[in-house]
Amino acid sequence: DSGVTQTPKHLITATGQRVTLRCSPRSGDLSVYWYQQSLDQGLQFLIQYYNGEERAKGNILERFSAQQFPDLHSELNLSSLELGDSALYFCASSVGRLAGEEQYFGPGTRLTVT
């Protein structure tokens, strides 16, 4: 158990809908990272927040947004969902803000868009 929790475990929704994925980092970790793992693209970095502020941005679509709250939990919002958004979404956390720090991954949320 990495100490990172993600909810829900599974999510099934229809095209055009909006969903919110939630992540709680390990106790004491200030950075939260979001990743998408799909069949054709593998594991892709989406975005990082550090202590409430956006720190780095990867291949995140404009339809997707994230935020980190004062209690350090984070939410990833996915809107206008398309079939291609079906994937595993992982959250990871680390102590500081540097990319080279060890990241601890949560168990993921499986999103299925029908």
Place this chain on the structure above:
Amino acid sequence: GESVGLHLPTLSVQEGDNSIINCAYSNSASDYFIWYKQESGKGPQFIIDIRSNMDKRQGQRVTVLLNKTVKHLSLQIAATQPGDSAVYFCAEISLRNYGGSQGNLIFGKGTKLSVKP
């Protein structure tokens, strides 16, 4: 949980043998590399890392080798055990460019390691 089910290259080894998993990275500016292990139904787990000023680093039963000339990374697992069965990913990053368009953690496609008892 569920696995991703990627169509991945597979390495099948006998329990007790050594395993070598290879990775070709893409960015010559990358200066930090990490190997992750992902078991079925779980998130990736850090195994070992190496900086570009090194060519070898050893951990417990694992060794990472870096060849910057040909942009190649390998993970060696000694005395492979059934618990080592998983998908292994290499990841690269340019620490100097982190936060910009070129500075994100980039993962390889992964290799599935299957250990036969």
